[in-house]
Amino acid sequence: MEFSNEIANIIKRTLEKFENEGQQDPFGWMITEIMQIMNVDENMAKNIANEIIEGIEVYKRIKEENPTVEQLTEGKLNEQELKINDLIESIENRILNKGEE
Amino acid sequence: MAEKSKGEDIRFLDIVNAISFLIAREGGLIDGDISNRMIGVLSAYATDVATTLQKRQNKEITENETKQILKESTKSSIKALISIAYDAAVFSARTFLSKTFPPLAHVVTVVAAAVKKTVVDKIFGFAKKALSAPIKLIGKLFS
Numbered sequence: 001m002e003f004s005n006e007i008a009n010i011i012k013r014t015l016e017k018f019e020n021e022g023q024q025d026p027f028g029w030m031i032t033e034i035m036q037i038m039n040v041d042e043n044m045a046k047n048i049a050n051e052i053i054e055g056i057e058v059y060k061r062i063k064e065e066n067p068t069v070e071q072l073t074e075g076k077l078n079e080q081e082l083k084i085n086d087l088i089e090s091i092e093n094r095i096l097n098k099g100e101e
Numbered sequence: 102m103a104e105k106s107k108g109e110d111i112r113f114l115d116i117v118n119a120i121s122f123l124i125a126r127e128g129g130l131i132d133g134d135i136s137n138r139m140i141g142v143l144s145a146y147a148t149d150v151a152t153t154l155q156k157r158q159n160k161e162i163t164e165n166e167t168k169q170i171l172k173e174s175t176k177s178s179i180k181a182l183i184s185i186a187y188d189a190a191v192f193s194a195r196t197f198l199s200k201t202f203p204p205l206a207h208v209v210t211v212v213a214a215a216v217k218k219t220v221v222d223k224i225f226g227f228a229k230k231a232l233s234a235p236i237k238l239i240g241k242l243f244s
Binding site for chain 1 (some may be wrong): 111113114115116117118119120121122123124125127130136137138139140141142143144145146147149173174177178180181183184185187
């Protein structure tokens with residue numbers, strides 16, 4: 001089974017589990033899941049959850065503010081050096097072509 | 102704390118996706134170097150892609166609108182991954198230099214840029230595969 005299919009299957013199973021168990025308290029469910037998946041205590045699970053949420057917020061903030069790569073890296077690397085447009089086009093094509101690898 | 106974001110801009114699908122990517126990482130499907138913050142980025146991106154494709158399936162948006170939304174979402178996700186990788190590289194370089202060669206700490210941004218190049222290359226390799234997952238999910242949920 002190809003990589004993206006495996007991830008999609010995991011997401012589907014997780015969504016079903018969430019609908020069965022977690023809808024009343026999504027964040028409490030998230031912490032419980034992290035404790036089980038990573039075999040950590042509640043405090044560590046909360047720290048991990050916080051880091052994940054920070055990542056979610058970074059994405060949402062960048063999407064809203066649309067800074068340049070140069071702004072994000074203090075001018076040390078630019079979009080051309082990173083070939084960011086090539087990468088975006090590559091990912092877009094994969095998504096629009098049904099996610100084929 | 103996670104609790105501070107309750108009821109704010111975090112959607113339940115973000116959480117479901119995050120747990121899924123964690124499972125994938127712990128199962129060895131995703132590079133172990135992908136940080137928890139990066140998983141957050143991928144989760145929010147996956148939510149956006151899934152939501153957009155669902156709207157397209159329901160004919161709520163045109164094909165051109167779909168492409169435009171996906172372009173902006175993809176660009177945001179890559180920028181967010183770069184930002185996080187860069188911050189981590191700067192932190193690592195600064196910590197290393199401050200402990201070993203304090204007089205050289207002023208070159209931290211140069212070191213960080215070099216470290217970051219490696220990190221970003223790894224992210225790109227991962228992103229090309231992982232960011233394709235939402236379309237598969239749509240097929241499974243709505244076919």
